[in-house]
Amino acid sequence: MGLRIQHRIFERDNLPVEFSPAIMEKFRQLIARYPEGRQKSALLPILHIAQEESGGHLRVDVMDFVAEMLQVQPVEVYEVATFYTQFRLEKTGKYLIEVCRTAPCAICGGEDILDRICSRLGVQDGETTADGLITVQSVECLGACGSAPVLQVNTEFHENLSLEKVDELLNDLKKNAETEKDGKLKWAEKFC
Amino acid sequence: MGRKILLEKIDIPGINTFDGYRAEGGFSTVERALRSMKPDEVTEEVRISGLRGRGGAGFPTGLKWSFLDRKSNNPRYLVCNADESEPGTFKDRFLMERNPYLLIEGLILSSYALGSNTTFIYVRGEFKYIIGILEKAISETRKKGFLGKDILGTGYSLEIYVHSGAGAYICGEETALLESLEGKRGNPRIKPPFPAVKGLYGCPTVVNNVETLASIVPILAMGGMEYVKIGIGRSTGTKLISACGNINNPGVYEIELGLPVEEFLYSAEYCGGIKNGKELKAVIPGGSSVPVLPASLVCRTASGEPRLMSYESLADGGFATGSMLGSGGFIVFDEDACMVRSTWNLSRFYHHESCGQCSPCREGTGWMEKVLHRIESGHGRQEDIDLLVSIAAKIEGNTICPLGDAAAWPVASAIRHFREEFEFHVNNPALVSNPRHISFAKHSQVHV
Numbered sequence: 258m259g260l261r262i263q264h265r266i267f268e269r270d271n272l273p274v275e276f277s278p279a280i281m282e283k284f285r286q287l288i289a290r291y292p293e294g295r296q297k298s299a300l301l302p303i304l305h306i307a308q309e310e311s312g313g314h315l316r317v318d319v320m321d322f323v324a325e326m327l328q329v330q331p332v333e334v335y336e337v338a339t340f341y342t343q344f345r346l347e348k349t350g351k352y353l354i355e356v357c358r359t360a361p362c363a364i365c366g367g368e369d370i371l372d373r374i375c376s377r378l379g380v381q382d383g384e385t386t387a388d389g390l391i392t393v394q395s396v397e398c399l400g401a402c403g404s405a406p407v408l409q410v411n412t413e414f415h416e417n418l419s420l421e422k423v424d425e426l427l428n429d430l431k432k433n434a435e436t437e438k439d440g441k442l443k444w445a446e447k448f449c
Numbered sequence: 450m451g452r453k454i455l456l457e458k459i460d461i462p463g464i465n466t467f468d469g470y471r472a473e474g475g476f477s478t479v480e481r482a483l484r485s486m487k488p489d490e491v492t493e494e495v496r497i498s499g500l501r502g503r504g505g506a507g508f509p510t511g512l513k514w515s516f517l518d519r520k521s522n523n524p525r526y527l528v529c530n531a532d533e534s535e536p537g538t539f540k541d542r543f544l545m546e547r548n549p550y551l552l553i554e555g556l557i558l559s560s561y562a563l564g565s566n567t568t569f570i571y572v573r574g575e576f577k578y579i580i581g582i583l584e585k586a587i588s589e590t591r592k593k594g595f596l597g598k599d600i601l602g603t604g605y606s607l608e609i610y611v612h613s614g615a616g617a618y619i620c621g622e623e624t625a626l627l628e629s630l631e632g633k634r635g636n637p638r639i640k641p642p643f644p645a646v647k648g649l650y651g652c653p654t655v656v657n658n659v660e661t662l663a664s665i666v667p668i669l670a671m672g673g674m675e676y677v678k679i680g681i682g683r684s685t686g687t688k689l690i691s692a693c694g695n696i697n698n699p700g701v702y703e704i705e706l707g708l709p710v711e712e713f714l715y716s717a718e719y720c721g722g723i724k725n726g727k728e729l730k731a732v733i734p735g736g737s738s739v740p741v742l743p744a745s746l747v748c749r750t751a752s753g754e755p756r757l758m759s760y761e762s763l764a765d766g767g768f769a770t771g772s773m774l775g776s777g778g779f780i781v782f783d784e785d786a787c788m789v790r791s792t793w794n795l796s797r798f799y800h801h802e803s804c805g806q807c808s809p810c811r812e813g814t815g816w817m818e819k820v821l822h823r824i825e826s827g828h829g830r831q832e833d834i835d836l837l838v839s840i841a842a843k844i845e846g847n848t849i850c851p852l853g854d855a856a857a858w859p860v861a862s863a864i865r866h867f868r869e870e871f872e873f874h875v876n877n878p879a880l881v882s883n884p885r886h887i888s889f890a891k892h893s894q895v896h897v
Contacts, residue, residue: 290610292524292567295650300632301615305574321776329634340634340804343574359536360794361693361780362738397618397798398536399575402693402701402778406485412577 274322295329300337303327304344314345314354342396342448344376350385350392352430355409358395361402362400370406373420377427386432390434391427451718452679454667456658456703459547464580467589469548473811476595478669479557483603490729491562495665497673499685504530504621504658505736505776506851507760518653518772526654527565528663530626531572534618536737536798537546537778538690540661545572545579545699548663549586551623552630555662557595558669560607567608571626574615583611615824617803622850631717636806637850642714660689681707684759688777695783697721710734710756710763711748713779720781727783733867734763735775737795738855740862741788742772764882768862785788789874789881792863793821799856813844818858824871827878834871838864 265321274285274422290354290404291298300323315338325330327404339343345353356371371382374393378386383391401407403414463469470476482491499549519526529552533541545552552570560568570582587609590596598606612630616618620629624638627649648654650886664686668676677685684706690713693699700720714717714732723729729744750756751770755762763774782791800814817840820833841857848854864871874881 263514292650295631298612298630301574301629305613329632333632336634337632341574341617343616356793359798360791361537363794364694364782364786364791377570377783396616397801398534400533400539400542400573400778402537403539403691405693405699409575412575414578 258409262319265367267319269321271354272316272318273296274316274318276285276310282308288327297329297333300327300329300334301341303335304338308344313351314347315340348389350390352391352410354393354394355390355396355405355412357397357399359398361398362405362407365405369420370408370418370423373423374427377424391430396436423446451703452687452705452854453703453710454679454702455544455689457662458547462547465546465550465803467550467586467593468888470548471593474670475550476554476557476590478553478666479561479595480601482558482669483601483605488564491558491669492672493878494668495562498676499673499680499683500661500664500668500676501760502658502686503664503777505738507520507774510661513645514563514655516643516657518646519564521646521653523650523652524566525564526649526652527560527563527568528623528625528626528630528649528656529568529570529659530621531576531659532614532621533576533627533659533776534573534621535776535778537693537780537797538691538735538736538776539693539891540657540691540701540777542579544659544663544689544818545576545689546582549582550590551663551666552583553590553596555665556609557600558665559655559662560609560656561605565655566606569649570609570611571620571630571651572611572613572762573620575614576615580611580613583703587611588751601786604728604774607829617804619804619850619852622852624851626656628652631782636804637852639849645893666711670672672868678706679776680891681757681759682761682772684761688758688774690758690777690779690823692720692779692781694769694779694781695724695727704758706757706759706761708758709748710758711814713758714781716748720779723781727779727785730784730786731782731788732760732781733772733778733782733859736778737780737798738851738858739775740768740858741793741866743866745865747772751850765891767824770852770863787825788863788870789821789825792860793818793825796821798855799852803852804855807848808849809844810856813840813853814856815817816840819854820893821860824869824874825881827874827876827881829871829875831872831875833867833875834864 263332276432287302288297307319311319321331324334357367382395399407401416406418407416458464458473492514500510501507531541556568575892577583617635619625620635622637625635630637630778633768644654680686687703687705689703691701702719715722731741732747733741739755750755750765765771796818800818803814805811820837823829824833838862844853844855
């Protein structure tokens with residue numbers, strides 16, 4: 258975690274940061290949950306929504322925007338964004354496939370699942386396909402060991418996997434992308 | 450059939466809705482407790498019940514509650530730890546998904562006992578859909594008047610909020626969780642002061658696991674004196690066990706504490722034995738952090754007594770020949786499993802999840818991962834095995850939080866019980882160079 262971004266240099270792209278009025282309202286509601294003066298508590302939930310609204314990763318400008326909104330120093334947002342694995346600082350594919358690699362999944366074939374996905378997509382663990390559609394990332398325990406091996410596509414669980422199921426899933430994702438309908442629930446809809 | 454308390458009604462259709470839950474007697478303990486019991490009387494029932502923390506540490510819940518600084522002028526908080534991230538553990542997810550109102554009811558009772566008017570459920574970020582389920586359950590409960598201002602006209606007010614984590618195992622440690630809830634990195638705090646005195650926002654706070662808080666409902670329903678009769682000795686009540694690995698029936702089971710491990714592992718009611726007719730090799734009985742038990746010590750203790758699913762029996766023999774009940778994450782390895790590879794895998798997990806505050810853990814977990822990978826990939830040296838033992842010993846007990854211990858124990862115990870397998874890897878580099886599908890069991894056949 259801490260080592261992941263050891264040599265990262267933060268760069269601003271100076272693109273505007275804008276959230277819809279509905280999302281801004283969600284932010285306000287989240288902040289209101291915590292006692293007065295403790296608005297920083299809303300940082301993690303807000304970053305989840307901000308990340309999703311910004312296309313799957315957190316730009317520096319977005320983090321600065323969140324810092325200003327929560328009246329904290331930008332570095333307080335950066336240090337959090339770099340600590341937690343779910344926050345991503347680099348552009349990811351439309352679909353982020355996170356494959357569990359921890360022991361309970363590994364002894365049930367989880368390593369083969371990761372290999373299959375990588376070889377089908379022609380990418381290494383951690384990389385995104387050239388068309389920008391899919392990012393593959395091995396992750397630590399997803400807490401679904403009873404239905405190992407498991408993976409998540411944009412935090413939606415897929416369990417009891419087999420190589421055939423993975424092939425099917427990859428085909429579905431490609432089809433989905435063409436019709437632009439993935440039907441997944443957003444963070445903002447889950448909260449509030 | 451074993452006794453079911455938490456999962457008794459889990460299969461009733463509609464139990465995951467407010468009306469369905471209410472029709473089964475749900476929230477009746479809230480009505481009774483808020484109307485006719487003082488907060489301290491609720492705490493007293495919990496103390497009598499002998500309930501111990503179900504998150505892993507097994508600390509008596511009533512005692513933890515009694516430490517809460519009730520004289521402070523600051524607000525008091527209850528925080529529910531739903532950051533279930535221990536490899537092999539998935540019981541809280543099951544409970545929250547299938548019977549969310551049981552947790553909500555437990556939270557209301559516990560918040561009342563502790564005097565918390567704002568209670569948080571900290572859910573790991575990967576359980577996004579669980580967050581949706583809980584949000585809905587809270588809003589329904591609120592509509593029906595069991596949450597909000599002046600609940601049931603008793604004058605007691607409570608709001609429950611769901612707070613999302615973002616992928617950090619360390620936030621399951623209670624002080625790291627509080628840091629995270631305050632919007633910071635999940636770096637555990639030095640104790641004392643304990644959260645009971647200085648917790649969330651510096652206020653008196655109790656942090657309890659999902660299963661612990663759900664258990665408050667049956668305890669209040671039957672009374673602490675009845676609950677204490679379930680189970681065995683100081684392991685009172687029932688426990689959710691999440692069973693996974695190479696078994697026929699992986700899943701979440703509720704057991705009465707004291708059930709023989711042999712019955713749990715082999716009976717069709719529970720794990721149903723080892724998958725594909727294979728032999729048992731090892732079990733990690735309480736989540737990946739606890740010591741691994743070799744097959745010979747799973748069903749019987751070193752002294753030949755039947756091993757039971759209880760805090761005491763699983764720990765029988767100390768770390769030399771025992772383990773821990775932990776979080777109830779029961780991971781089963783069959784004869785094909787490579788213990789070196791599995792240990793390396795878990796070391797990688799702890800290295801990845803170390804927060805980096807304490808040098809022994811930050812550096813040591815990385816060293817262990819590297820050395821284990823070296824052995825696993827056929828480049829090990831004879832002295833590496835003792836080097837691992839030495840690193841593990843130097844991490845253990847030398848860190849702010851128990852993650853250091855949790856990283857050290859699997860390595861130390863794997864070498865203690867499977868040393869010949871590590872030596873085999875060192876002595877037969879050619880055989881282990883493509884290790885994933887060639888297990889040690891098969892190596893030794895080739896070798897012999």
